[in-house]
Amino acid sequence: MSHSGSAAPYISAIKAAVLIQRWYRQYVARTEMRRRYTWHIFQSIEYSGEQAQIKLYNFLGYLMDNFTPSSTERNLISHIFRENDVCWDSEWERYFCYKNIEVPEVYSGPHLTFPLTVEQAVGLLEAFRNKKQLHSRYVLQLLLETWKLLRMLPNINRISTCHSKEVTICGDLHGQLEDLLLIFYKNGTPSLEKPYVFNGDFVDRGKDSIEILLILFSFMLVYPRDVYLNRGNHEDHIINLRYGFTKEVLTKYKIHGKRILKLLQKIFSWLPLATIIDQKVLVLHGGISDTTDLSILTKVNRHNYVSALRPPKRRNHSSAGMSIDIEIDDDLWSTSKIYQRRASLTYPKPLGPRECFHNRSLQDFSTRIKANMENELENSKRREVILAATLHRSQQDILSVSTDSVSSDNAKDEWRQILDLLWSDPMNQDGCVPNEVRGGGCYWGPDVTEDFLNRHNMQLIIRSHECKQEGYEFCHNRKVLTLFSASNYYDVGSNRGAYVKLGPDLVPYVVQYQASSMTRELTARQSVGRTERSALKVLREQLFAHKSDLLCAFKKFDTKNTGLVCLIDWASAVESVMHLNLPWRMLRCQLVTCKTSDGMINYYDWFNELAIKGPNTDHIDQSLLETLYRHRSTLETIFRIVDTDNSGFISMEDFRQTWKLLSVYLKMEITDEDISNLAETIDSNHDGSIDIDEFMEAFRLTDKKSRLERGRSMFMHTTSDLTKLESDPNV
Amino acid sequence: MAEDIESEENENILVIHRKITAAFEPFDYESKNTVDVREIGTIMYSLDCFPTQADIREFIAEVEENSSGTVHLDRFMPAMTKVLLENKFPPIPRSKIFQAFKVLDKEQKGFLEPEELTKFMMEEGEPFTQEEMDEMLTAHTNRKENVIYYDKLINKLTADAPK
Numbered sequence: 001m002s003h004s005g006s007a008a009p010y011i012s013a014i015k016a017a018v019l020i021q022r023w024y025r026q027y028v029a030r031t032e033m034r035r036r037y038t039w040h041i042f043q044s045i046e047y048s049g050e051q052a053q054i055k056l057y058n059f060l061g062y063l064m065d066n067f068t069p070s071s072t073e074r075n076l077i078s079h080i081f082r083e084n085d086v087c088w089d090s091e092w093e094r095y096f097c098y099k100n101i102e103v104p105e106v107y108s109g110p111h112l113t114f115p116l117t118v119e120q121a122v123g124l125l126e127a128f129r130n131k132k133q134l135h136s137r138y139v140l141q142l143l144l145e146t147w148k149l150l151r152m153l154p155n156i157n158r159i160s161t162c163h164s165k166e167v168t169i170c171g172d173l174h175g176q177l178e179d180l181l182l183i184f185y186k187n188g189t190p191s192l193e194k195p196y197v198f199n200g201d202f203v204d205r206g207k208d209s210i211e212i213l214l215i216l217f218s219f220m221l222v223y224p225r226d227v228y229l230n231r232g233n234h235e236d237h238i239i240n241l242r243y244g245f246t247k248e249v250l251t252k253y254k255i256h257g258k259r260i261l262k263l264l265q266k267i268f269s270w271l272p273l274a275t276i277i278d279q280k281v282l283v284l285h286g287g288i289s290d291t292t293d294l295s296i297l298t299k300v301n302r303h304n305y306v307s308a309l310r311p312p313k314r315r316n317h318s319s320a321g322m323s324i325d326i327e328i329d330d331d332l333w334s335t336s337k338i339y340q341r342r343a344s345l346t347y348p349k350p351l352g353p354r355e356c357f358h359n360r361s362l363q364d365f366s367t368r369i370k371a372n373m374e375n376e377l378e379n380s381k382r383r384e385v386i387l388a389a390t391l392h393r394s395q396q397d398i399l400s401v402s403t404d405s406v407s408s409d410n411a412k413d414e415w416r417q418i419l420d421l422l423w424s425d426p427m428n429q430d431g432c433v434p435n436e437v438r439g440g441g442c443y444w445g446p447d448v449t450e451d452f453l454n455r456h457n458m459q460l461i462i463r464s465h466e467c468k469q470e471g472y473e474f475c476h477n478r479k480v481l482t483l484f485s486a487s488n489y490y491d492v493g494s495n496r497g498a499y500v501k502l503g504p505d506l507v508p509y510v511v512q513y514q515a516s517s518m519t520r521e522l523t524a525r526q527s528v529g530r531t532e533r534s535a536l537k538v539l540r541e542q543l544f545a546h547k548s549d550l551l552c553a554f555k556k557f558d559t560k561n562t563g564l565v566c567l568i569d570w571a572s573a574v575e576s577v578m579h580l581n582l583p584w585r586m587l588r589c590q591l592v593t594c595k596t597s598d599g600m601i602n603y604y605d606w607f608n609e610l611a612i613k614g615p616n617t618d619h620i621d622q623s624l625l626e627t628l629y630r631h632r633s634t635l636e637t638i639f640r641i642v643d644t645d646n647s648g649f650i651s652m653e654d655f656r657q658t659w660k661l662l663s664v665y666l667k668m669e670i671t672d673e674d675i676s677n678l679a680e681t682i683d684s685n686h687d688g689s690i691d692i693d694e695f696m697e698a699f700r701l702t703d704k705k706s707r708l709e710r711g712r713s714m715f716m717h718t719t720s721d722l723t724k725l726e727s728d729p730n731v
Numbered sequence: 732m733a734e735d736i737e738s739e740e741n742e743n744i745l746v747i748h749r750k751i752t753a754a755f756e757p758f759d760y761e762s763k764n765t766v767d768v769r770e771i772g773t774i775m776y777s778l779d780c781f782p783t784q785a786d787i788r789e790f791i792a793e794v795e796e797n798s799s800g801t802v803h804l805d806r807f808m809p810a811m812t813k814v815l816l817e818n819k820f821p822p823i824p825r826s827k828i829f830q831a832f833k834v835l836d837k838e839q840k841g842f843l844e845p846e847e848l849t850k851f852m853m854e855e856g857e858p859f860t861q862e863e864m865d866e867m868l869t870a871h872t873n874r875k876e877n878v879i880y881y882d883k884l885i886n887k888l889t890a891d892a893p894k
Contacts, residue, residue: 016831017856022783023823024867027888029776037757428760568749585753586777 035528037582039469041535042490044580045542046467047437049633053242054439056634057309059665060641096263098140101256112138114145121218122189128211129181136256139214143263146217149224150270155302156294157228157275159195161504169197169283169500171464171471171483172232175206175245178515179487179497180215186513187499190219190227197275199464199483200232200285200422204243206486210252213264231271232285233422233440233465237261238307242637269303273421276458280506283462287424287480288452289442290432292417300414308415308422309440425466426475426482446476453479460508462500471498471512487514491531536590542578543591544610545630548623549577554603564600624674627666632696635662639692652688655679744812751811754778755804764804768795771802778811780820784857790814825889832881842878 103111109132110123124134134142161167168187173180190196198216203209220227233239240246240261249264250257274284274297423441427433430445453459461480467489473482487497493514501509543550553573557565565573570592571584584591594605628635638658643650650658656675663670679690754777758766766774771794772787782790794806814820835851836843845868852859852867859867871884 013834013851014855016834017851018783019823019828019831020835021852021857021859022781023828024888025772025784025863026776026781026822028863028866029773032773033757033777571753583753583757 031528033586034532035469037587038528038532038535039490039494040582041539041580042494042531043467044437045538046490049242050239051437051439052631052634053239053637054309056242056637056665057238096140096144096259098137098144101135101137101140103135103137107135108132109134110138111135112142114141116142116145116218116221118191118222121215121222124218125181125184125189125215128177128208128215133252134211134214136253136260139210139253139260140256140263142214142217142221143260143267145221147263147267147270149221150267150272151303153270153272155273155298155300157272158279159197159228159275160278161502161506162278165193166501166503166509167195167197167277169199169462169483169502171199171485171498172201172467173198173206173212174201174234174486174489175203175209175212175248176486176489176515177206177208177211179485179513180212182487182497182513182515183485183499186511187501190223192223192226195223195226195228197228197230197277197283199283199462200230201234201464202229202232203245204234204240205489207244207248209245209248210260228275229271230275230283230285231268231273231422233308235268235271236307236309237265237268238309241640242633247640265306266303269306271302273297273302273418277502278504278506280458281460281462281502282456282458284421285463286420286422286441286465287426287444287463288448288461289416289420289424289444290448290451291413292420292452294456296414297417297421300418302418305415305418308419423465426463426480428475446479449476449479459506462508467495468498469495471496472500472510481508491534493528494531536587539582539587540591540610541629543574544607545626546577547607547610547626550574551603551607553577558603563604564602567599567601570601570603623668624670624678627662627668631662631666634665636692636696638662639695643692649689649691652679652690655690744816747812747815748808750778751808751815752804755807759804765796765801766807768800768802771807775811775814775820778815779822780814781822782820786820825885828885829882832885836881841882842873842876842880844878845872848879 110120110127112120112124112134127134159167170183188194196219202212202216206212216227216229220229234243234245237246246261249261253260274282274294276282420441423435423438425435425438425441425443426449427443427445430447432442432444432448435441435443449461453461459479462483463480464483464485466482466484467486468482468484471484471487474480475482481500483498483500484495485497485499487495489495496512496514498510498512501511503509550573553576554565554570555561557569557573567585567588571588574584575582588601592601592606592609594602594609635658638661639650642654642658656672659670659675659678754774755764755766758770758774768791771791772782772784775782775787775790790810791802794802794810796803796806832843833839835847849864849868853861853864868879871887872879
């Protein structure tokens with residue numbers, strides 16, 4: 001022990017150690033807090049995006065039912081409902097024929113011959129690793145073979161571990177090729193000795209969704225008894241419209257993209273719904289509900305459900321049938337007058353200190369977001385939309401594909417079964433309630449798991465669907481395992497990915513990883529800092545997008561109209577508008593940097609601070625601008641729907657129609673003048689057509705640096721940009 | 732006069748109560764005004780307190796609902812208010828931490844080897860777990876020289892501190 005100096009007090013080494021430990025632990029705990037709410041921000045925004053997409057889709061469906069066949073609005077969007085233009089297999093074969101597609105000499109990508117061999121599959125892996133693209137001729141050919149194979153598979157695959165040593169199960173990949181390559185590197189590629197189950201959500205958000213599909217399909221064709229694919233909620237063309245897969249395919253395959261997407265629609269509908277291992281372990285994408293019945297699921301015609309968001313197509317529709325539907329829905333959605341939105345936002349295990357005192361591992365927690373219970377109006381509006389969606393679709397537009405007709409009662413049941421399978425999330429509390437945060441499926445409790453497993457004589461449910469920081473998480477007494485295989489999903493360093501190996505003992509063995517060398521060097525604290533900055537940026541934008549509502553809320557507290565509110569009132573007002581259940585008081589110093597006098601916040605100053613600086617937008621109505629920000633992804637989705645030839649441009653006329661649509665959807669007034677003003681802001685010198693990308697960027701609706709919802713994950717930067725961003729204080 | 736002082740005190744307590752509620756809420760997952768006992772440390776830290784592990788255990792013993800593993804706000808509030816009013820676990824001034832590191836740095840090199848730091852952190856005082864140690868080392872060891880510059884470390888961590 002050394003004396004540290006004559007003037008300073010003597011500290012023994014032991015005391016020094018305690019001091020340092022105490023100090024460091026405090027820091028770690030603070031970091032943990034920040035990580036939790038950062039995660040919470042991303043997750044709430046992600047789920048509300050899913051909810052928004054479902055709402056939009058339901059709305060469009062409602063329009064379809066209620067606009068006359070000749071109306072322009074309807075024609076604009078009807079094509080996304082026209083799922084099957086032709087009926088017969090022979091016609092399909094003609095439509096998807098690849099034989100007349102020529103592969104040019106200059107093409108440097110892989111050439112495929114069928115039947116596929118393992119060398120070719122591995123060759124495909126290598127090619128994609130080297131950033132090559134597979135020619136559309138081969139894509140179509142591969143997809144056709146895949147379609148043929150999938151049609152022969154049952155709804156629920158049954159596999160056993162006795163023939164091989166272990167099954168490897170992977171969760172969501174979301175177009176992140178790096179992760180798939182990492183898994184194959186660590187664990188080996190699929191083979192007779194190395195069977196794999198891929199648990200859905202192969203596409204959307206990441207930038208290599210089509211490549212992932214092609215790899216998975218090619219290995220499946222080579223080893224049909226050793227590669228199993230389960231359908232996820234993103235294997236759905238409606239969801240793909242918003243989350244990037246549609247755009248990716250149309251961009252990469254400009255000429256044949258539409259055909260490829262059409263074929264994929266059919267393939268997605270033919271993907272099996274679940275896999276059972278050794279009759280004891282159920283693997284499926286979302287989860288279960290209290291009504292999940294495997295015997296029903298075994299018998300459904302799964303390919304009738306091209307999108308899980310649509311109730312099944314019916315041949316006949318009678319008004320009697322209609323009223324039955326309405327009753328059923330009323331029951332389903334109004335079990336209690338007041339909704340309680342529960343988010344199964346489970347917090348991953350804290351990174352903080354584990355005492356011997358606290359050495360049991362922390363179970364998952366879940367947060368409940370309470371809906372604005374007073375807002376009955378919103379609730380009944382929502383119910384209306386849901387009801388509308390389940391009304392019979394107009395017959396002219398829907399041609400039934402399958403020759404078996406579906407009876408209306410069974411159809412309803414079946415549909416719900418499939419919806420639950422693909423969309424549900426587990427929760428801590430017992431029971432089963434609708435999953436309103438996402439807008440589909442339900443939240444199911446430990447009692448439902450217990451009951452289900454007992455009834456089917458099983459011991460474990462492996463599912464995916466939710467991002468977990470460690471890549472995996474057990475819940476419900478370790479009877480449910482969530483597995484997520486897309487690392488760095490929300491942002492660089494946000495989470496690990498994981499896969500599971502299951503041997504004959506059926507004890508899951510988890511392997512974790514994290515893609516990108518950048519993240520290996522970042523520790524928990526560093527990645528929190530970066531992720532936190534991203535999250536706060538997104539949060540600030542969301543706040544700005546809700547400016548008018550926030551203003552109203554503040555004014556309620558500021559009765560004397562001083563322009564000031566105290567911190568507590570500020571926090572209450574913000575929560576009442578945003579419904580994100582965040583610790584606003586804690587976040588205040590990061591969100592409000594303008595000066596506050598004696599703990600009072602000048603909210604006008606604050607709004608100025610938040611304002612997203614765009615091009616000169618003075619001539620545009622403020623509330624319209626706000627609408628733009630708030631609903632930007634809906635706007636973009638509608639643009640893409642309207643852009644039927646996928647040129648990236650829409651005509652001035654269609655642009656107008658889009659706004660009219662949006663104004664109906666949002667129930668707000670948008671005048672022709674407003675629309676002209678909007679168009680002016682873009683330098684549109686393309687004979688009266690609007691460049692969609694330019695439009696979105698002009699209004700800072702997409703930031704060139706952090707491309708929100710653009711082919712890449714919602715919040716991620718591309719790796720090449722990352723190095724530039726290191727020193728950028730604005731990121 | 733006495734009145735003024737009293738009302739000022741009351742206001743002070745009100746502010747403290749709100750602070751405590753705000754810190755408690757994010758951990759009250761089922762909205763029953765209870766939190767898991769394992770979160771108490773984190774909640775105290777988030778209120779800018781720097782208790783030792785022993786302090787935390789003592790505090791928990793006072794407020795836990797008869798070994799149920801949960802703590803109710805009704806008991807947490809008065810106990811935590813007392814802690815804040817008395818400033819029982821004040822933050823550690825930078826100079827003190829710096830000295831603490833210097834004590835460990837026997838040869839006054841200005842840095843610590845990972846083995847040295849590990850020995851102290853895992854054997855003395857309120858020892859770190861392997862996990863805590865690994866995290867600290869991964870985060871703060873200078874990659875090229877494989878040592879920990881503690882002055883840099885102190886600067887980094889205090890820059891993060893709440894204002």
